[in-house]
Amino acid sequence: xxxxxxxxxxxxxxxxxxxxxxxxxxxxxxxxxxxxxxxxxxxxxxxxxxxxxxxxxxxxxxxxxxxxxxxxxxxxxxxxxxxxxxxxxxxxxxxxxxxxxxxxxxxxxxxxxxxxxxxxxxxxxxxxxxxxxxxxxxxxxxxxxxxxxxxxxxxxxxxxxxxxxxxxxxxxxxxxxxxx
Numbered sequence: 757x758x759x760x761x762x763x764x765x766x767x768x769x770x771x772x773x774x775x776x777x778x779x780x781x782x783x784x785x786x787x788x789x790x791x792x793x794x795x796x797x798x799x800x801x802x803x804x805x806x807x808x809x810x811x812x813x814x815x816x817x818x819x820x821x822x823x824x825x826x827x828x829x830x831x832x833x834x835x836x837x838x839x840x841x842x843x844x845x846x847x848x849x850x851x852x853x854x855x856x857x858x859x860x861x862x863x864x865x866x867x868x869x870x871x872x873x874x875x876x877x878x879x880x881x882x883x884x885x886x887x888x889x890x891x892x893x894x895x896x897x898x899x900x901x902x903x904x905x906x907x908x909x910x911x912x913x914x915x916x917x918x919x920x921x922x923x924x925x926x927x928x929x930x931x932x933x934x935x936x
Contacts, residue, residue: 839881
């Protein structure tokens with residue numbers, strides 16, 4: 757992944773207290789991660805960095821839309837997403853990001869790259885099953901849905917026809933079982 761200076765925060769020069777950062781995320785951002793799940797994206801990320809004497813707290817929030825294909829119909833639609841994440845940054849002997857809520861930076865480090873955390877937060881906020889809102893309320897009319905309805909009706913007719921075509925000898929056998 758190529759580092760962009762936009763997501764590098766030089767925290768050494770910041771005073772103690774809260775600092776606000778805003779990012780506008782589009783598909784160009786996801787191309788850096790070789791992530792091509794979205795046709796387009798428009799997401800606003802706000803980051804509050806609370807610098808303390810021995811640590812930092814980062815509060816990420818995002819809200820926006822991603823254009824994705826519907827899992828049922830294949831139709832593209834804008835899916836609203838939002839989410840938040842908290843990250844605590846401490847200083848230690850060596851870099852450690854094993855814990856998803858705690859980042860340990862080596863002493864002497866002077867900046868933090870928040871791009872990976874923004875990427876993970878957004879990617880994890882997209883639901884696994886993406887269904888067009890028109891499918892849920894019945895207003896979406898597509899070729900795929902029309903064909904699906906036709907096949908469902910056809911299948912129901914075949915099931916009822918199979919029930920009618922039962923051999924009459926089976927009825928006599930069933931009667932023997934119920935007469936006991």
